[in-house]
Amino acid sequence: MDPVRGSKLIRLDTFDTAVAVNPSAEDDAKRRFMTLILQTPYRSDGNIGQVLRATNTSGEVFAVKLLKDNAILSDQMPDRSAEQAAAHLANTAALFEEYRHLCTVSHLRGFPRVYGYGSCEDDPLILMEWVEGTSLKQALPLLPHDASGGLTTQMVAAVGNAVLRALLMTQGLVTPVVHRDLSPANIMFRTTSRTLEQQIADCSFDPCLIDMGSATMALGDDTITRRADIWRFATPAYAAPEMLTQDIEGIAALRRSPAIDVYALSSILYQLYSGRKPFDVESTGAAATGSFYLIKTKTKPAPLEPRCNDDEALVQIIMKGISVEQCDRPTEQQMLEVLSSYLPTAESKDSEGMGNETAVDIDTGTHLTVDVAAERAQEILEQAQRDTMTRRRFIIGGVAAAVAGLGVIGAATHGFGIPDYLDGIRSSLDDYTWDQLQEISLKIKAAESRSEAREIAKRYHLLDDDGHIPYPCTKRVTLTNGLQVGAQLVGIRHDELLDGTGKAGLTFMFDAGIAERDAATQALNAGWADCELREWLDSDGLKLLPSELRALIKEVKKISNNVGAANSASCLSELPATLWLPAMVELYGNQPPESFTEDFHYLADIYNGEGKEYQLFRELKVSPYTTNETMVRQWKGKDTCWWERTVSPDTSESEGTLYMNRVGHDGDVFTYATPAEKPNKRTCVIPGFCI
Template sequence: MQTARDKIRELRALHDDGLLSLQEFDRRKNAILDAEYSPLGGSAAPGASASPIQIRQGTELGLMAGQEIGPQNRRYRLERLIGLGGMGQVWQATDLATQEELGHSAQVALKILPPQLTQSATHTKLLIEEATQARRLSHENIVRIYEWAQDPATASYFIIMECLDGQDLDAWLAHSGPATPEQVQTLLRPVAHALDYAWDKYKLVHRDIKPGNVFLTQKGEVKLLDFGIASRARNAGSSLGMQTPNAGTTGYRAPEAGASQRQPSPKLDVYAVAVMIYQLLEGRLPFDENRSAQFLPSAPAALNEMQWQVLQRGFAFAQDQRPESVTALLDALLGASGPSEEELAAQAAERLARERQREQEQRREQAVRAEQAKAEELKRQAELAERRKAEAQAAALEKVKLDQQRRELERQQRLDAEQAAKERKARLREQLLARREADALKARQAQEEQQRKAAQLKAEAAYRAEQERHRKEQAARNAAELAALMPTPGSPVADASGVLRDRFLDGTGVGPDLVLIPTGRFQMGSSEHERAVAIRAGSQKSWLDRETPQHWVGIEYPFALGRFPVTVGQWRQFARATGWESMSDTDWASPGFKQGDEHPVVGVSWNDVQKYLAWLSEKTGQLYRLPSETEWEYACRAGTHTAFSFGDDISTEMANYDGNFTYNNGAKGEFRHGTTKVDAFQPNPWGLFDMHGNVWEWTQDVVHDNYEGAPGDGSAWERGGDAARRVLRGGSWLYQPRYLRSALRNGYSAVLANDIVGFRVARKLA
């Protein structure tokens, strides 16, 4: 192990090479000395018990609060030490640049691995592969992995993760004491869901399930930590130097974990969770690190006999005796929570006795009811005879009364009929007079309508003649403007669908499809109403401030814009022709998800794009460039004023984004985990595809905090601002829908590439 003197000597070498400032050298040197000579450092007395993490000035890696680590273009400021152990250090940190721009919170957690775990290049590669694979896991019960990086000053690798507030299950158990079976189900069901998702989606096994890797947030969420990363790091740091892909933590490690297996089984995690269940119920582990196949711990008091048998199968020595998954284990425990066979037999006998007693009572009640019914029937018959007699007398009186009423009614009807006949004759005379007046009025109106139609036909004929003359003049002006924009004989023009293609001068191909963009004016930025909706969808105010103030911009020159983002096939033609090679960690030809020639190219930096534009201009003899930020938003909106070019709502049938999230009360949809073909969705009103989602798109402008001082003529804004970064627009497949709005602005380092960033070209016309 390195001594404090060795560490300071290495820091002195970094300072002499210009990699550390004098101030940074002094801070790290003091931190190393604090760690070496502090009572909590390496000089603690043997056998002293480990205490919880204390506030200290520094750590053995020479790191301390307030220090910045990471590459020059990905810096993080350490805020406080969260965890410390054999796996290294976990710090809460503030993201100072790149990762905040790509969509997550400015507060992140950094897992900084100790140098001894990454001294071997093979072990380092395995750790990076694990971190990259864990980054693809998108589940509500798995902590989100954003990225990995290396600090050039300490050569330490670190992993950037979602920052959580709360405590792990170890701390919960120490504070709350043994759990009930119901609490076990509540705490471990989310873990089971996360493990099922990882296995069903990617055939991944955690391999290091333990209470320290189950985190309970202050919001009541359960998060699974270190998905395979801790296990891989522990193997990399093994003193034997052997790869044991299924190893876990002592006490939770399944007996077969040390053996080499081609594919880890989910039953490794079943074993570890069964041990955790025992620990949660009893407050201790069931086995020591040298478990034998014959040893059996005592049954937990909270479980019945059937549940204890289920739990024993969970941590069975032979893996073929365990349930297939953690979900199956929890379901079996829940199903076995009922009474025993003896209790069931006693309950059945008691139910039978109650049934017999109930039958006897029912027979007695039926006899009583039969006697009562007989007496009531006799009484009813007597009452019926009396009622019939009274009804006969009433019917005779009613008949006399009805005869009198009928004769009076007939007399009144005769009088009414005579009066109605007189009134009908009077109405007929009135209707005849009214009809004659109506016919005269109708004749006058028909004559007036005929005269009005004649005048209208004459006016319409004059209007059509004027419109025809105007169309002919406009067609002549358009022809003259197009001839002025394309003066060279044989220059390409737009086809019948409005698409322009430039042929290569050497006849080897054609340039990207272009769409002619008309001149006009529009309001750039977002309205107050749109920003309010975006905040309800989870946007941060600091992001929305970039879209202000909303202002008018005039595009007084026509230009052409790529119909699609530049595709993999088009970039491959450039790479082969020029011998271009990527300097990025992201492989454009194999970015980690399936792509074809019709998918948008990713993994190219802003500087790489400039090389492509110079090559394309040379091949076609035309001036190609990136669109300005203003031109991009003008073309994206295509005359609309809503959050998206197709309205204020969005779904995954309209664009490619993370459908696990919604915008403006929309419905959830599909998360495709990669790019789609550039023509997979409908174009905007001006015929442009993929302006929302799929990949972020580079523009020419440098990053500014807002629109104060922005040009109003559509040109690129390249003065002032952060010259090291360039503006991105449009959102991507990995992002939530709020990032796909027409007005949203993002920024990224011009020298970096990523698997979510591409571009489209613009072409000068005059």
């Protein structure tokens, strides 16, 4: 950092935009985002990060979130001890977890926009909107106060209403988000459109909830906790008690509830109304004894007395919000209804009906000119607003637009000539019969080299000109139970045939569930070989396939943990398979031992030994460290968990039963393992096969 000018020029080594970028706009994105001037004014943003103001070469202002122990602002790489290096790795994982939550709520009013994730000098960073405004903490002295020392009743209601409207905006998403660290410092009032004075006069605020470092999805698992040995905490003065401990039964589920945000907001409103916090944790010695949880569960806050009879309902909802038990707290919608009654009519009407049916309020920010092709931006935005789109569909919409455009060109030219057509070449996978695909598979299998096999696949349009599997690349299949699914090409010459004649030419996996089943009918102290689900795949599962496909499937060799509890790769052995479930390594590739905590490095040998990553998932950059949109699968129209054949050797040992891994509802391929016979959520079967 230049001490005189107070700024530093940096060039990012890598940068991925938060939404799909049209290939023609990639150079513009790099010019816009990859050369930045960091400036000294910054905001502290959580326990692990700091946020700096930055500009690009065009003068656009951004916020850059860095780890506090970053190397970017120093003149040399930090000399980290082994313990510090491990902590840095965990913080890097936590920063990426924050990024994926930011991506989920970006484009919703009430949250900062996020532009992408990158690295500089091997340190990670998030590039997002620099929110011009004032935090609630800074604004408190400027807000109208009552003679009692707290804010006026109407002002308390206005602040609460603004925050609740932002929180409820996420309820329209497929996977709602829980902030989990609401505090006066993390509630900003934007001042780009209206000054703070105007917002006070209107009794209507323009909020932006910042610092998503403790956020989580309301559905699914806190996977980052288990993988990186991180346990997220929150600001003690406002945090719900379940955010201040990890030693009570069912804590993981409790920490994913929106009731956490209700508690924190109620604590803030308590302070705004009375002028004091519900629990004075700073002066009780809790910081020294680590007893924040005990203070909030074993003692009661001072009663909040209404200043007049009209304030009774407001005070009651605030006090209910700081109940110890989540079931005793009001919902966000219930709080909103009470607070809205204290506001001017226009603001109250604006808040009516903001439950799960509320249209998602998409922010039309200027960043769309780079995020998607300019000529498509407005069309996609309007479609998003009409359909109450989630961020997931907003992203997919941008990709689909580009694919659709290519499809029109392909339809006009057919992508090949009449001689090719007569030679059995079709424009896409879905245009072939299964018999034709078997002939292509045999040609690929017989190729003298891998490069020759790839050229054959290119000729039949199963690979694009760059040798990549087109995505999506599926052939529709109608199962004997009436369900329609897609058979997705995932690999070329990948799996070893059981008969020893080489590798199968083509490998497929279904793109949706073909059934919903437990992996075992009873508790097991064994491995995948003894699972009832494996037997089902080779019998009743196979019978779900149409006869013309079933007759062509080849048996292959699959490596699995067939022991269960284990601490070395000696638990692995080969089994024959017709229909088979994927292993974790086949979805996301090898994990280094260092990605696990020190006592569990052996997990890398076991998991990595079950196979190799399929080409499609490698090209889609499926990550074991976060959720993956491309791995989200459905059962009867709803996002679902789906089984892997990968046994969890550590949890199987500690629990005395067989625990199986699976892909989460959100596409996390390394989510919590679950008992094979009693999963905590119904789990789908999405197998693969070779021809």
